[in-house]
Structure formats: C-alpha cells, structure tokens
Amino acid sequence: MSAPDVRVEPRELEIRLGNLLRIGVTMAAGVVVTGGIIYLYRHGYEVSGYHDFRGEPAALRTFSGILSESAQFHGRGIMQLGLLVLIATPIARVAFAAYGFARQRDWMYAGISTLVLLLLLYGLLVSK
Amino acid sequence: MMAALSVLSFSLLVAAGSFAAGVAGAMTGLGGGVVLIPMLTLGFGVDIRYAMGASLVSVIATSSGAAAAFVREGYTNIRVGMLLEIATSLGAILGAVIAVWVHPSWIAFILGLVLLHAAYTSLRSNSPADLAGEIAARDRFSRALHLDGTYPTANGMVAYHVQSVPAGFALMGVAGILSGLLGIGSGVIKVLAMDRVMKLPFKVSTTTSNFMIGVTAAASAGIYLGKGYIDPGLSMPVMLGVLAGSLLGAKLLANAPVKQLRLLFGIVIAALAIEMIYNSLTGRFQ
Secondary structure, three states: OOOOOOHHHHHHHHHHHHHHHHHHHHHHHHHHHHHHHHHHHHHOOOEOOOOOOOOOHHHHHOOHHHHHHHHHOOHHHHHHHHHHHHHHHHHHHHHHHHHHHHHOOOOHHHHHHHHHHHHHHHHHOOOO | OOOOOHHHHHHHHHHHHHHHHHHHHHHHHEEEEHHHHHHHHHHHOOOOHHHHHHHHHHHHHHHHHHHHHHHHHHOHHEEEEEOOOOOOOOHHHHHHHHHHHHHHHHHHHHHHHHHHHHHHHHOOOOOOOOOOOOOOOOOOHHHHOOOOOOEEEEEEEEEEOOOOHHHHHHHHHHHHHHHHHHHOHHHHHHHHHHHHOOOOOOEEEEHHHHHHHHHHHHHHHHHHHHHOOOOOOHHHHHHHHHHHHHHHHHHHHOOOOOHHHHHHHHHHHHHHHHHHHHHHHHOOOO
C-alpha cells in the first residue's frame, strides 16, 4: 500500500476546519461580550479586586453551574459560558480532524487524532 | 500597590493593556500571552493564578482566531501538528496538575526564565534558517509516519523532509508542561522544536505551532477551570483585548519594521523577566 496523498483532499477539509475555528472564536467572543455588558452594567461601579486568590465558586467551575448561572442571566455566568465555548473550539477541531482522516482511510492519523481527542477530553472532564 | 479601581475602569485598563500585548505579540511572532502574566501581576496586582487562567484562555482565542488565515496559505502541516500534540497535551495535563502544588513564587521564577529565553530569541538578530530543499537523509520515523510535506514559495510548491522526530517530540513534551504549568502558549519553544530540531521550513513551523498552541492550551484549560483559576470578570477584558490586538497586529504585519519591533519587544520582555525573577525571590508572590 502506498502512502496516502498528503495534499489533495485534505486541503478542502483543512479550510473547513479553519473556518470552524473562526466560527467558534466568534461565537465565544459574542457570548463573552454579552455577558460582559450585563456584568459591567450591574457591577461596573463596585471595587475590583483580584489581589487575593480565593478560587471561583463552584457555580463557575462546573458545566451545570455555568449553565444554570447563564440561564439566570448572570453576567459572570454568561461570560464563563463564552469561555467554555472557546475551550471547546480546538477540541471540536481535533474531533473533526479525526473524522476527516478516517474518511480518507488514513487510519494511522485517525488513531493519532483520536488519542489527542481523548487526552483533551480527559483534561476537560475527568481530571478534576 | 495601586489604588482600588472600579470594575469598569479596571476592565477598560486591562483591555487596553491586553490589546497592546496582542498587537506586539502578533507582529513579533512571540504571541501576546508572554507579557500578559507580568502585566497583570506586576502592573495590576492580580494574583498569579487568576493571571494564568486569563492568559490561558486568551492563548486559545488568538491561536484559533489566526488559524483560518494560515490554513488558506497552505503552510500548516497538520500531521506533524497532530503527532506532536500527543506530547504537548500529555505535558499540558501534567503541568496543570503540578501547577496546583507548586508555590506561586516558583511559578513566577520559572516564568521569568521562560521570558528570558523568549527575549533572547527575539534579540538574536539572525534570520531563521530556512532549510527547505536541503538534501538530508530521511528520518525513518518521518518516513513511517508520512510527515514530509510541501509548502508554497515564490517558485511554486517546495517539498521538505522532517528530521529528528524523537527529539522534537521530547521538546514538545517540555513545551506542553510549561504551557500547563504557567498558563502560556509556549510558542517560542514549539517553533524552536520544529524549526531548529525537526528542520521544518520557518513558515511551516510558525503556522503549525499556532495550530498546536490552541489545542495544547485546551488540554489544561479544563483543569484550570475546575481549580477555579479562570475568573470571567478578569478573563473577559484580557481575552477580548488580546484577540482584537492580535487580529490588528496580523494585518499590520505586512508593512511593519519587524526587526526593530522584535528588538524593542525583546528588551521589554527581558525587563519583565528580570522583574518577575526579582519579585519571586523577594517573596512578593504569595
């Protein structure tokens, strides 16, 4: 079996993946801006303070907490949801790359991409 | 210690500073993240753990935002990037887990050393060695893993061979650990591994590094989120500022005096590095 061609079909896929990243970042930025406006409108004149590390409350550290905070239109929850979309963007890209390699029957790189995807999901879901 | 600011003025000042960092980072190729943590900790009195969280999410934003343009130009070697991501993701998870146990003074000290290295890279004036077309023995890993590629030049598509895969892989593991430990993109070390060690053409190295930075940062971002390092009120102005700045910086890049900029930015980074190290030794980071 000869080496799979590196250039022909993957280019099309790569461009689509690049666009996926841009859509993800734009969506994330939009959600963060929305949350930021609510946050600054409600809390803009309070005193800021990041000098001491207290860690975020549980509601901003877990998926369910972030979703429920966002559903209540809390600015900080919505901003955190935007950041979560941002974190998910490169992970989605790796997942699509795995799918793309599999469709080209490039099993070696489908496997490598899947391994990377599992590592990313471990970091996001399991490690806590 | 600076006077207490309202949330609104704090957010605007941090956004402006992050914007400047994003412009400088994109124009010099060093990335905006490298100066964010010193700016937030030394300039705004932010605890280094919150600064690391905000820096890490900004790194994902700039990497993903720039990737679409790079992919069109046809430089990114997706196979090399994906293979090396095994090393950087493992390293990033390890680094983020270690970060929780390491005293902030040590984090600041190590960041100071990484900044010194970035400053050195920036100040070293010689242009990057572009080894495309050089006849070299093919690396057997590179052959087995189908890593060789082609990239566009003024004279059409040029083929290149990838060298020293194991050494590059190991260096990428180090880049991943530093990324997870410090909340940075580690772009300088990633480019070093691909350009100098694996002998990829410089433009392929920088664009593939850009692709990898976002994936590496995503590996540790979940751990940072779970440990409460990512504060939305702080990350909002940082991420939006750096993203806007790096998009502008990439546009300005075509007609910019890159050499003078790298010199200037290198001096700024060296000064920040020394201040980080000094403050870490005098116990300012608690």
